[in-house]
Amino acid sequence: xxxxxxxxxxxxxxxxxxxxxxxxxxxxxxxxxxxxxxxxxxxxxxxxxxxxxxxxxxxxxxxxxxxxxxxxxxxxxxxxxxxxxxxxxxxxxxxxxxxxxxxxxxxxxxxxxxxxxxxxxxxxxxxxxxxxxxxxxxxxxxxxxxxxxx
Amino acid sequence: xxxxxxxxxxxxxxxxxxxxxxxxxxxxxxxxxxxxxxxxxxxxxxxxxxxxxxxxxxxxxxxxxxxxxxxxxxxxxxxxxxxxxxxxxxxxxxxxxxxxxxxxxxxxxxxxxxxxxxxxxxxxxxxxxxxxxxxxxxxxxxxxxxxxxx
DNA sequence: CCAGGAAATGCTTATGTGTACCGTTATGGC
DNA sequence: GCCATAACGGTACACATAAGCATTTCCTGG
Numbered sequence: 001x002x003x004x005x006x007x008x009x010x011x012x013x014x015x016x017x018x019x020x021x022x023x024x025x026x027x028x029x030x031x032x033x034x035x036x037x038x039x040x041x042x043x044x045x046x047x048x049x050x051x052x053x054x055x056x057x058x059x060x061x062x063x064x065x066x067x068x069x070x071x072x073x074x075x076x077x078x079x080x081x082x083x084x085x086x087x088x089x090x091x092x093x094x095x096x097x098x099x100x101x102x103x104x105x106x107x108x109x110x111x112x113x114x115x116x117x118x119x120x121x122x123x124x125x126x127x128x129x130x131x132x133x134x135x136x137x138x139x140x141x142x143x144x145x146x147x148x149x150x
Numbered sequence: 151x152x153x154x155x156x157x158x159x160x161x162x163x164x165x166x167x168x169x170x171x172x173x174x175x176x177x178x179x180x181x182x183x184x185x186x187x188x189x190x191x192x193x194x195x196x197x198x199x200x201x202x203x204x205x206x207x208x209x210x211x212x213x214x215x216x217x218x219x220x221x222x223x224x225x226x227x228x229x230x231x232x233x234x235x236x237x238x239x240x241x242x243x244x245x246x247x248x249x250x251x252x253x254x255x256x257x258x259x260x261x262x263x264x265x266x267x268x269x270x271x272x273x274x275x276x277x278x279x280x281x282x283x284x285x286x287x288x289x290x291x292x293x294x295x296x297x298x299x300x
Numbered sequence: 301c302c303a304g305g306a307a308a309t310g311c312t313t314a315t316g317t318g319t320a321c322c323g324t325t326a327t328g329g330c
Numbered sequence: 331g332c333c334a335t336a337a338c339g340g341t342a343c344a345c346a347t348a349a350g351c352a353t354t355t356c357c358t359g360g
Contacts, residue, residue: 017337018327018328018337019327020326020327020338021326023337039317040317040318041317053338053339054338054339055339055340055341056318056340057319057320057339057340058337058339060319061337076226076228078226078232080316081317082318099272099278099280108278115285115287122287126258127292127295128251128289128292129289129295130287131252131289131290132287132288133287134286135284135285136283136285137265137269137278137280138281138284139279139281139282140278140281141277141278142276142278145277145279166307167307167308168306168355168356168357170308170309170355171355172309189346203309204310205309205310206311206347207310207311207312207347207348207349208310210347210348211309211348230346232347302359304357304359304360305356305357305358306356306357307354307357308353308356309352309353310351310352310353310354311351312349312350314347314348314350315348315349316345316346316347317346318343318345319342319344320343321342322340322341323338323339324337324338324340325337325339326335326336326337327335327336327337328333328335328336329334
């Protein structure tokens with residue numbers, strides 16, 4: 001986590017941006033919960049535990065900053081909230097793959113990349129050059145199936 | 151189109167819902183422009199040409215209704231607007247596949263279904279039962295590539 | 301065909317996420 | 331340590347969508 005923080009600070013400096021306690025604190029929220037899908041409001045609540053005087057505007061500004069630096073990814077599950085998650089960490093793979101349970105709303109991630117052949121086909125047949133993709137699979141998670149909630 | 155309208159009326163009656171001119175007019179907007187991806191505001195503007203006294207609230211209420219009846223599908227392109235399009239018409243296939251040009255914002259649809267094997271694998275390994283999916287492929291359309299806009 | 305009741309509409313107001321503004325505070329190069 | 335400038339906190343605003351409520355419209359059964 002410390003190495004992550006150092007990398008972040010260096011990244012800020014390289015972009016001519018200032019290293020502030022608020023930005024560090026917000027990144028900390030993500031590093032402490034890898035794989036979490038947090039809304040702006042949730043991030044706000046978490047950060048305030050360590051940094052009570054932080055403002056919501058700073059949360060939104062920093063989220064946008066982290067997103068531009070490709071440290072977090074934006075996810076829209078169509079539940080009225082935009083969520084954010086830490087990327088895989090390699091800074092290259094921005095592909096989003098999510099399993100969304102229609103009953104309990106749980107979100108799972110999976111990392112497989114099976115769309116390469118499809119994208120090659122689209123490029124050839126339609127001339128559309130795919131550079132990123134986002135896959136949402138909607139269904140019912142194991143727990144909800146076992147609980148007979150569905 | 152008339153058969154479509156009759157089917158819609160019957161569908162409403164079967165659900166104990168009333169057939170109103172407003173609902174017919176809104177469905178008409180979609181049937182007149184198959185394949186269009188319309189925002190609520192766009193639908194509002196179109197309907198008012200034929201039905202000037204209609205209210206925006208009715209647009210939203212009817213959109214939700216049509217969505218629940220699976221006559222239209224919700225699409226979120228993360229451009230700040232939620233869009234809606236008429237389904238393929240068979241009433242079964244709700245899968246959404248879109249190519250989104252990152253330069254000009256154009257949206258293309260493609261109908262291929264290549265995720266079946268992936269979904270079977272997920273069910274087996276994670277116990278997650280997939281019932282629907284949504285695929286967004288982000289890239290650059292042929293025109294933008296030719297125009298050297300990218 | 302008409303009357304009664306419920307559902308739908310239209311208008312207005314509320315909600316809630318996200319952005320803009322602006323005076324104040326903190327960062328970092330000299 | 332000083333000073334310009336970026337970043338912050340608080341608030342007000344903008345926007346899409348939902349809710350409330352009185353009025354109108356649809357439909358069923360006499």
